[in-house]
Amino acid sequence: MAGSIKDILKNPVGIKVNGSLWIESDGQPFFGPGPVELLERIEATGSISMAAKEMKMSYKKAWELVSQLNAQMAAPVVIPQAGGEKGGGSTITPEAAKLIQYHRQLRERFAAFLEAESARLKK
Template identity: 70%
Template sequence: MSISINNILKNNHTVKVNGSLWLEAAEGHFFGPGPVELLERIAETGSIRMAAKEMNMSYKKAWALVNALNAQTASPVVIPQTGGKKGGGSTLTAEALEMIAYHRILRQRFADFLDQETQRLKK
């Protein structure tokens, strides 16, 4: 038996199970959806500033995220270069790419879980 939550809600409002996932270390949160997307875009654009701009995030916040991330990893996962050919830029280490790939898979499994629970709601 399952509860018909949908019947409890107002007319034609269907309910969905949704959520958020992140990795957590001793100091708390450290790798949620925001940082992941940022890393992905840094990989694409080669620049923290452009990555931030693309996702409508302030450079300040982006820089803080990158900094926090680098502070919690054994070695920095984002390698910044100030000055140089195009003024500078940032590249990702292999570890960062690994983390991105892992997170992609994790997200998929989570999405499946959410779908499953949402389906269950309708019975």
């Protein structure tokens, strides 16, 4: 279309609309893509430290995320155990599974939005 955005760009080939989403509570973000993946990997590995390693995230960062998440939920999403067989580990609660599922669907709807906007950009 004439007068389109892509027409005024020097290199319109790789152009698209991108973005990121998160859930805010009291104005401060507390649940973005990072925590979701962390929860998924904690579920898969049974361990915060292993999940963090897989994501190339420091254990400290991972622990802070878990701690922050648990603090903001009515019930904890991760149950940690320090010590025990194999040194301990962590399991996720049904509430965590709910969060994961919700965020997955949210991401899908957002991806559709971005797709539509990217298409509009090229028209």
